[in-house]
Amino acid sequence: MASQEVPKTCKVILADTIAKKLLAEVKETLASVQSPEAGKPTLAAFLANDDPAAGQYADWSKKTCEENGFNFDLRKVDKESLEEAVVAANEDDAVDGILVYYPIWRNNQQQDRYIQETVALSKDVEGLCHTHLFNMYHNVRFLDPPANTKKSILPCTPLAIVKALEHLQIYNPILAYGNRLFGKTITVINRSEVNGRPLAALLANDGATVYSVDITGVQLFTRGSGIRAPRHQVHDKEGWGLKDVLPLSDVVISGVPTEDFKVPTDLIRDGAVCINFSSYRNFDGPAIKEKASIYVPSTGKVTIAVLLRNLVRLIANRPRPEGTSEATEKARNEAFKDG
Ligand SMILES: NC(=O)C1=CN([C@@H]2O[C@H](COP(=O)(O)OP(=O)(O)OC[C@H]3O[C@@H](n4cnc5c(N)ncnc54)[C@H](O)[C@@H]3O)[C@@H](O)[C@H]2O)C=CC1
Numbered sequence: 001m002a003s004q005e006v007p008k009t010c011k012v013i014l015a016d017t018i019a020k021k022l023l024a025e026v027k028e029t030l031a032s033v034q035s036p037e038a039g040k041p042t043l044a045a046f047l048a049n050d051d052p053a054a055g056q057y058a059d060w061s062k063k064t065c066e067e068n069g070f071n072f073d074l075r076k077v078d079k080e081s082l083e084e085a086v087v088a089a090n091e092d093d094a095v096d097g098i099l100v101y102y103p104i105w106r107n108n109q110q111q112d113r114y115i116q117e118t119v120a121l122s123k124d125v126e127g128l129c130h131t132h133l134f135n136m137y138h139n140v141r142f143l144d145p146p147a148n149t150k151k152s153i154l155p156c157t158p159l160a161i162v163k164a165l166e167h168l169q170i171y172n173p174i175l176a177y178g179n180r181l182f183g184k185t186i187t188v189i190n191r192s193e194v195n196g197r198p199l200a201a202l203l204a205n206d207g208a209t210v211y212s213v214d215i216t217g218v219q220l221f222t223r224g225s226g227i228r229a230p231r232h233q234v235h236d237k238e239g240w241g242l243k244d245v246l247p248l249s250d251v252v253i254s255g256v257p258t259e260d261f262k263v264p265t266d267l268i269r270d271g272a273v274c275i276n277f278s279s280y281r282n283f284d285g286p287a288i289k290e291k292a293s294i295y296v297p298s299t300g301k302v303t304i305a306v307l308l309r310n311l312v313r314l315i316a317n318r319p320r321p322e323g324t325s326e327a328t329e330k331a332r333n334e335a336f337k338d339g
């Protein structure tokens, strides 16, 4: 009966809200790192597979780019000519950033990795080159220590989740930058090389206790007691499963790419924060709203905003024009907010 209904306490936060805030920051930062005469930045995006998810993601990215003053140049190429096309874009001054949609060779991850390494470091907008990945796993935040003027690029989907957690104030700004998740326990369901594993590492590097769950089992990512380690360590949790980690978790993040997978609502802690990044709904919508304090049903729009943020960062990281002082250079890079 309507008169007896208890108002829902769960707050649903849409990706659009978080994305809009980030896009406003991106616009401001672009204005401070690049003169208006430089023209619109260009992102070259290579589509060499027939994955409908990638095609749809490309369409959304194009729309967001164009609405926010960026050129989005979608280049459909066949697998055989992809390498040469990427090399040409590396050498083309009119291209500011390069994105390649994965997976390409479904049964050959090594070949996808080879293409990831073909993208020039200075144009690697998704942070998937070895130097960027190495820095992320090792909790190294700059490309040019000790000057520390050029921030290392982080992978878009993991960084989008970090930005969502900042927006939700799960990151505690009372704590020092780099330790702001200390005290939080987070479960990440998915340990793929492009999404789940880097995400678990990033969150643990920021101080969280992270349970990384995949079909092969559970791993604990942590900086240890008192977060005294400078970067995360990984430990296997033999015999553990969702039943062990969900009841412990303040935050549950899920990215399982199947229709039928649902995070078991009854195991989730009352008042947990639940975030879905899969293109399928990993949480049971009505039930989760009875349990979670905050529910974020999707994050794709935040990922695209982060893609543009990374593109502006690549531009800021470029060698400074003749005559720019080191102080100006530092100011250019500090135009970015934390992270
Ligand atoms: N929101 C966004 O910005 C983005 C969303 N996606 C979406 O995220 C999802 C995941 O993408 P990828 O990581 O690239 O996929 P992937 O197929 O490379 O990896 C999925 C991982 O989940 C694991 N997994 C499958 N079933 C599981 C289960 N029941 N429990 C635990 N782990 C399980 C797999 O073993 C695998 O490690 C897809 O739906 C994709 O479309 C991908 C990129 C960006």
Ligand SMILES: Nc1nc(=O)c2c([nH]1)NC[C@@H]1CN(c3ccc(C(=O)N[C@@H](CCC(=O)O)C(=O)O)cc3)C=[N+]21
Binding pocket: 015, 053, 054, 057, 099, 100, 101, 102, 103, 126, 156, 157, 277, 278, 279, 298, 299, 300, 301, 303
């Ligand atoms: N180099 C590379 N980077 C990628 O980031 C990448 C890729 N390759 N290959 C393809 C996958 C797929 N992908 C998605 C992004 C957003 C949503 C997404 O936005 N989903 C909607 C929900 C869609 C719906 O409403 O059904 C949302 O979160 O709002 C989905 C899937 C990125 N991918």
